[in-house]
Amino acid sequence: MCLECLKLRGVLKAGNRMNVGTNHGDAHAFKLDTLLKLVDVKGADGKTTLLHFVVQEIIRTEGARLSGASQNPDDAKCRKLGLQVVSGLSSKLTSVKKSTAMDSDVLSSDVSKVSRGLANISEVVRLIET
Structure with missing residues (x-):
């Protein structure tokens, strides 16, 4: 699975966790315009949005993965690598x-x-083999 798909899956999981116990808590997909609503979900400080959190997690986890840092995934090298991943997301999401x-x-x-075409091909192959 591609990196971008994993990030979108993370957004879906976050939404499902936030909606546990409701009819939205077991979603299998979301509309892309839902991503725009990530800025509406605010943290306890009233400033940090869910979008901030998702981007920070992408920077942290991808930076650590690319640098091989398991000790301190928040150092400057990891952040730089993670920011490069985030900056390239928009071009990679065009197919989405x-x-x-x-x-x-x-x-x-x-x-x-x-x-149906595959079933027909399978039938032809079976007939040829017999």
Whole structure:
């Protein structure tokens, strides 16, 4: 799974934890415009948003991963590497934006066609083998 997908999964998990006990607490996906609402969720200090937290976690974890630092993941080298990852996210998420424009009914229909085609190919291979 790509790094960006893992980060989006982290946002989904955070939302699910925040909504435990509600009908939103076991979500399997979210709309991309939900990411815009991350700035509306504020911490106890009234300034830090959920978006700040997510970005800080990406910087910390990716910086530590890239530098191999297991002792002190908050040092300057780790932060610099983590910031490079964050600065490159927007260009890497362009395919996600494109995928939101795809109609789910069209996608479902295409997947069904591919599935039927694979079944037909399997049948032909079985007939050839016999």
